[in-house]
Amino acid sequence: MFPFVIDKTDSNSYARRGLLTTPHGVVDTPVFMPVGTAGSVKGVTPAQLAATGAQMILGNTYHLRLRPGPEIVAELGGLHKFVGWDSPMLTDSGGYQVFSLAELNEITDAGVSFRSHIDGSTIRLDPEIAIGIQEKLGADVIMAFDQCPPIPCPREEVESAVERTIRWAQRCKDAHKREDQALFGIVQGGLHEDLRLMCAERLIEIGFDGYAVGGLSVGESHDEMVAMLQKITPHLPADRPRYLMGVGKPRDIYEAVLRGVDMFDCVMPTRNGRNASAYVASGQLKMRNACHSRDDRPMEADCTCYACSHFSRAYIRHLFLAKEMLGPTLTSIHNLHFYQRLMRRIRELILEDKLGTIPDEFPVVGMSDRNEPDDPRDN
Amino acid sequence: MFPFVIDKTDSNSYARRGLLTTPHGVVDTPVFMPVGTAGSVKGVTPAQLAATGAQMILGNTYHLRLRPGPEIVAELGGLHKFVGWDSPMLTDSGGYQVFSLAELNEITDAGVSFRSHIDGSTIRLDPEIAIGIQEKLGADVIMAFDQCPPIPCPREEVESAVERTIRWAQRCKDAHKREDQALFGIVQGGLHEDLRLMCAERLIEIGFDGYAVGGLSVGESHDEMVAMLQKITPHLPADRPRYLMGVGKPRDIYEAVLRGVDMFDCVMPTRNGRNASAYVASGQLKMRNACHSRDDRPMEADCTCYACSHFSRAYIRHLFLAKEMLGPTLTSIHNLHFYQRLMRRIRELILEDKLGTIPDEFPVVGMSDRNEPDDPRDN
Numbered sequence: 001m002f003p004f005v006i007d008k009t010d011s012n013s014y015a016r017r018g019l020l021t022t023p024h025g026v027v028d029t030p031v032f033m034p035v036g037t038a039g040s041v042k043g044v045t046p047a048q049l050a051a052t053g054a055q056m057i058l059g060n061t062y063h064l065r066l067r068p069g070p071e072i073v074a075e076l077g078g079l080h081k082f083v084g085w086d087s088p089m090l091t092d093s094g095g096y097q098v099f100s101l102a103e104l105n106e107i108t109d110a111g112v113s114f115r116s117h118i119d120g121s122t123i124r125l126d127p128e129i130a131i132g133i134q135e136k137l138g139a140d141v142i143m144a145f146d147q148c149p150p151i152p153c154p155r156e157e158v159e160s161a162v163e164r165t166i167r168w169a170q171r172c173k174d175a176h177k178r179e180d181q182a183l184f185g186i187v188q189g190g191l192h193e194d195l196r197l198m199c200a201e202r203l204i205e206i207g208f209d210g211y212a213v214g215g216l217s218v219g220e221s222h223d224e225m226v227a228m229l230q231k232i233t234p235h236l237p238a239d240r241p242r243y244l245m246g247v248g249k250p251r252d253i254y255e256a257v258l259r260g261v262d263m264f265d266c267v268m269p270t271r272n273g274r275n276a277s278a279y280v281a282s283g284q285l286k287m288r289n290a291c292h293s294r295d296d297r298p299m300e301a302d303c304t305c306y307a308c309s310h311f312s313r314a315y316i317r318h319l320f321l322a323k324e325m326l327g328p329t330l331t332s333i334h335n336l337h338f339y340q341r342l343m344r345r346i347r348e349l350i351l352e353d354k355l356g357t358i359p360d361e362f363p364v365v366g367m368s369d370r371n372e373p374d375d376p377r378d379n
Numbered sequence: 380m381f382p383f384v385i386d387k388t389d390s391n392s393y394a395r396r397g398l399l400t401t402p403h404g405v406v407d408t409p410v411f412m413p414v415g416t417a418g419s420v421k422g423v424t425p426a427q428l429a430a431t432g433a434q435m436i437l438g439n440t441y442h443l444r445l446r447p448g449p450e451i452v453a454e455l456g457g458l459h460k461f462v463g464w465d466s467p468m469l470t471d472s473g474g475y476q477v478f479s480l481a482e483l484n485e486i487t488d489a490g491v492s493f494r495s496h497i498d499g500s501t502i503r504l505d506p507e508i509a510i511g512i513q514e515k516l517g518a519d520v521i522m523a524f525d526q527c528p529p530i531p532c533p534r535e536e537v538e539s540a541v542e543r544t545i546r547w548a549q550r551c552k553d554a555h556k557r558e559d560q561a562l563f564g565i566v567q568g569g570l571h572e573d574l575r576l577m578c579a580e581r582l583i584e585i586g587f588d589g590y591a592v593g594g595l596s597v598g599e600s601h602d603e604m605v606a607m608l609q610k611i612t613p614h615l616p617a618d619r620p621r622y623l624m625g626v627g628k629p630r631d632i633y634e635a636v637l638r639g640v641d642m643f644d645c646v647m648p649t650r651n652g653r654n655a656s657a658y659v660a661s662g663q664l665k666m667r668n669a670c671h672s673r674d675d676r677p678m679e680a681d682c683t684c685y686a687c688s689h690f691s692r693a694y695i696r697h698l699f700l701a702k703e704m705l706g707p708t709l710t711s712i713h714n715l716h717f718y719q720r721l722m723r724r725i726r727e728l729i730l731e732d733k734l735g736t737i738p739d740e741f742p743v744v745g746m747s748d749r750n751e752p753d754d755p756r757d758n
Contacts, residue, residue, distance in 0.1 A: 038701040039694070045427075045705065047685070068672065068697045076675050076693055084689040293447065296455050306426070310463040314455055315418070318447045322417040325704055326424065 001209050002140075002182045004029075004241050012356030014233060014260030017347050020241055022088040022140035023180045024080060027055045029241065029262040030350075032253065032343045033090060034269065034336055038063040039073075039083045042270045043325075043332040046084045051306065052333060053340030056088040056140075058265045061133050062097035066116050066123070070136035078138035090141040090265070093130040093172075095186070096214065096246065099148045107147075109164060127171035135178045143212065144172040146186040151219040158190040166202045173206050182209035184243060190215060191224055193231050200235045210241040213261070217247045226255045233260040250279070250342055257346055258356060269339050273332030276320045279339075285313070287331060292317040305337035306330075380588050381519075381561045383620050391735030393612060393639030396726050399620055401467040401519035402559045403459060406434045408620065408641040409729075411632065411722045412469060413649065413715055417442040418452075418462045421649045422704075422711040425463045430685065431712060432719030435467040435519075437644045440512050441476035445495050445502070449515035457517035469520040469644070472509040472551075474565070475593065475625065478527045486526075488543060506550035514557045522591065523551040525565040530598040537569040545581045552585050561588035563622060569594060570603055572610050579614045589620040592640070596626045605634045612639040629658070629721055636725055637735060648718050652711030655699045658718075664692070666710060671696040684716035685709070 003021040010016065018029040034041045034049060037060045041049050049057070059079055064070065076082050079089060098104070103115040111126025130145035145168050147161040165188045176183045185208035189196035203211060213232055216225045229244070236242050243263035244256050253264050269279070276287040278299045285292070285299060298308035299316065307316070307330035319327030349355040382400040389395065397408040413420045413428060416439045420428050428436070438458055443449065455461050458468060477483070482494040490505025509524035524547050526540040544567045555562045564587035568574035582590060592611055595604045608623070615621050622642035623635050632643050648658070655666040657678045664671070664678060677687035678695065686695070686709035698706030728734040 038697075038703060040698060040701075040703040040705045043704050045685070045708065046689070048424075063701075067701055068693070072673055072693065075673055076691060082691070082694055084694070294451055294454055306424070310425070312455060312461070314447070314451065315461055315463070318417075319419060322419075322442075322446055324417060324419040325422050325707065326419045328704065329424065329708075 004210075004239065006239070008351050008353075010258075010350050010355045011353050013258040015257045015346075015350050015355050016260065016262070017350040018241070018262060020088075020262075022056075022182070024086060024088045024140055025055070027088050028343075028347055030253075030257045030343055030346055031056055031263050032339045033058045033263065033265040034339075035060070035265055035267045036083060036085070037267070038067065039079070041336070043274060043329045044270075044336065048306065048329075048333055049085075049336065050087070052336040053344065054087075054336060056090065057085060059083070059089060059091045059137065059139060060094070060097060061091050061130060061137070061143075062094040062101070062125075064091070064137060065094060065125075065133050066118050070133040074136040074138070078136075080138065088141070089139040090263075091134050091137050091139040091143065092245070093134065093143040093145040093186075094125050095130070095143075095146040096148045098125055100150070100218070109167065127168040128175045131172050131175040131183075135176070135181065138178075139181065141182045141184060141210065142176070144169045144183065144185050144208070146188055146214055148188060148215045148218070149190055151190055151215070153190055155190075155192060155195075158188075158192055158195055162188050162195045162199045166199060166206075169203055169208075170206050173208070184208055184210040184212050184241075186212045186214040186245070187232060187236070188215045191220060191228055193228070196228065196232050197235055200232060204237060208240070210243060210263075211236045212243040212245050212263075214245045216244065217252065222249075222252060222255075225252065226259065229256055229259040229261065236260075250339070253342065254346065257350075269335035270332045273335040274328040276327065276331060277335075278316075278331050279335050287313065287316050287327070288320045289317070299331070299334050300338070303334065303337065303341075305334050307334040307337075383589075383618065385618070387730050387732075389637075389729050389734045390732050392637040394636045394725075394729050394734050395639065395641070396729040397620070397641060399467075399641075401435075401561070403465060403467045403519055404434070406467050407722075407726055409632075409636045409722055409725055410435055410642050411718045412437045412642065412644040413718075414439070414644055414646045415462060415464070416646070417446065418458070420715070422653060422708045423649075423715065427685065427708075427712055428464075428715065429466070431715040432723065433466075433715060435469065436464060438462070438468060438470045438516065438518060439473070439476060440470050440509060440516070440522075441473040441480070441504075443470075443516060444473060444504075444512050445497050449512045453515040453517070457515075459517065467520070468518040469642075470513045470516050470518040470522065471624070472513065472522040472524040472565075473504050474509070474522075474525040475527050477504055479529070479597070488546065506547040507554045510551050510554040510562075514555070514560065517557075518560065520561045520563060520589065521555070523548045523562065523564050523587070525567055525593055527567060527594045527597070528569055530569055530594070532569055534569075534571060537567075537571055537574055541567050541574045541578045545578060545585075548582055548587075549585050552587070563587055563589040563591050563620075565591045565593040565624070566611060566615070567594045570599060570607055572607070575607065575611050576614055579611060583616060587619070589622060589642075590615045591622040591624050591642075593624045595623065596631065601628075601631060601634075604631065605638065608635055608638040608640065615639075629718070632721065633725065636729075648714035649711045652714040653707040655706065655710060656714075657695075657710050658714050666692065666695050666706070667699050668696070678710070678713050679717070682713065682716065682720075684713050686713040686716075 134142035185203035292313040295313040513521035564582035671692040674692040
């Protein structure tokens with residue numbers, strides 16, 4: 001089990017600052033993991049990514065399984081070597097993508113089969129296969145294969161998904177052999193507190209190296225998400241990392257940290273960056289807008305990222321209008337840096353015991369209630 | 380007039396090694412200038428570009444005039460500042476693009492009008508306007524506005540284009556006021572030696588800071604191009620830089636250096652890079668090909684570029700198949716580095732007085748006779 005040291009807990013909330021040790025280095029928590037879906041955090045090189053302050057990144061088992069395939073990644077020395085990222089990595093299990101994105105053919109207790117979004121071929125995934133793939137990929141942290149129901153969803157379907165998630169969690173635990181990888185369980189249960197707590201309890205009985213909350217940020221409001229987190233996290237082991245999957249907007253992250261969450265991932269900084277939306281403290285700048293055409297200021301005045309250190313809003317607008325790749329690249333660099341700066345500030349404030357008291361410092365960006373839908377070809 | 384010092388001439392050819400001083404730094408010649416068409420060398424940041432060894436880059440007046448417009452660039456501090464490139468730059472005059480790419484409305488001695496490829500609006504360009512735009516952009520080296528005839532082309536049309544190019548050259552010289560910019564004249568004349576020499580003579584009478592050969596690499600064979608160069612360059616002033624516009628393939632460059640050319644530009648390293656074609660000593664690798672799927676070697680074994688230092692052929696192939704921006708970026712970085720390495724080696728061999736004697740050392744890539752057609756939206 002990887003060492004996870006909590007060196008400070010906030011007096012006013014459940015927030016904590018920690019250090020998660022992995023075979024590829026130590027990660028400061030709370031940590032935000034940029035998403036390298038198919039083996040690349042879109043639009044940036046690993047060197048540019050590291051320069052934003054990213055310590056750990058995520059790869060998607062669903063995408064990597066379809067292309068290039070885990071055997072090829074393993075043959076080439078594993079995911080770290082393949083993608084040129086020698087720092088910590090996490091792979092998800094493919095469960096979320098299978099249930100939210102793929103055209104499902106069949107789902108039983110044994111596993112699921114679905115059609116590839118690339119060539120329509122039929123692919124099978126079950127707990128043993130998901131663990132086998134993740135062992136081949138070789139990330140530092142891997143995830144149990146779960147069934148992620150949508151929100152809203154009839155209670156009996158959520159119940160069934162929770163029961164199956166628990167059975168599958170046991171199979172994942174049994175299947176997992178690599179000792180240089182941590183295996184996290186995933187708590188499901190939608191917006192049903194009793195199902196969430198039951199799921200957490202059963203996963204803790206099985207015993208995992210960390211505990212994720214899945215099935216949030218899938219359609220519910222920000223307030224519903226925070227309220228549910230508030231109920232779940234106190235029941236997750238305090239000495240193990242807690243990971244809120246697929247979240248989220250800066251405000252979501254801040255509120256989740258206050259509820260004791262340590263790890264996050266989201267495609268938003270890069271997806272928004274590619275779409276010309278730049279995070280700034282006051283909101284989001286739409287970089288194609290005419291108001292930037294003669295603006296010699298950087299995207300954000302006090303930002304030290306490569307984009308803000310060298311380029312004006314006017315130039316970045318021009319790049320988007322001229323369809324130059326450099327526009328998406330620079331805005332993605334800025335957004336990734338923005339997220340890492342947010343996390344650094346959160347960690348500082350926990351150390352200073354000030355986090356819960358001055359939330360107004362945080363950017364109000366991304367406070368709208370609903371998240372954008374996911375797309376397997378663009379995340 | 381910018382200092383241009385030739386510190387070595389080759390004993391076996393007209394090749395020479397020089398140092399061209401500009402307000403933004405000194406350039407080693409023979410130099411290859413990557414093309415930043417619309418203010419960005421496609422697919423790479425200025426930092427990545429500088430790391431390939433690029434010393435000087437080119438911007439296209441035609442594209443920058445249409446978008447964002449020279450007034451905006453000037454208002455934002457000039458082209459160097461706008462695009463974040465603090466080293467030497469050259470702008471062309473727009474002549475080549477107007478005659479090869481645009482839908483021409485009218486061409487007279489006074490100037491030309493054409494339709495914008497962006498919005499169809501009518502745009503005017505003449506010698507005074509072309510110089511005015513280039514003064515606003517503020518590159519270190521700017522080009523006279525010329526009429527570039529295609530090859531093949533009836534002799535009387537080439538004659539007419541040469542006469543007009545000479546008249547326009549005088550008007551450019553008269554219009555040019557900025558003393559911190561060098562102005563180069565452009566020799567036209569197709570494959571007609573007498574017209575080329577007459578054009579050169581008249582331009583030399585007018586007097587320019589450097590002399591370009593235009594209207595080659597526009598349809599003729601490699602051998603025809605080299606044969607024509609062989610006849611022109613001895614008639615261009617030995618103490619001023621000679622620039623072969625829009626060239627070219629590695630072998631074209633090598634042969635042109637042997638004929639005394641000092642400066643080159645071409646979109647090939649980046650355009651080919653975006654299209655998954657990687658330059659290596661033995662030819663070009665098509666990075667989408669299945670043969671790379673399990674190949675853990677870098678694109679080129681002895682290459683020190685960022686791409687070859689960190690990534691396998693298998694990964695780069697995967698990036699192209701997954702449509703990740705990183706594929707074009709890494710292959711462009713490699714190709715730009717390949718071209719700069721070629722130029723460094725050429726300069727070394729001139730210093731060692733060995734250039735003319737061992738041409739077989741040079742990569743045979745790009746030896747096919749014809750160049751690809753240009754496209755205003757993709758160069």
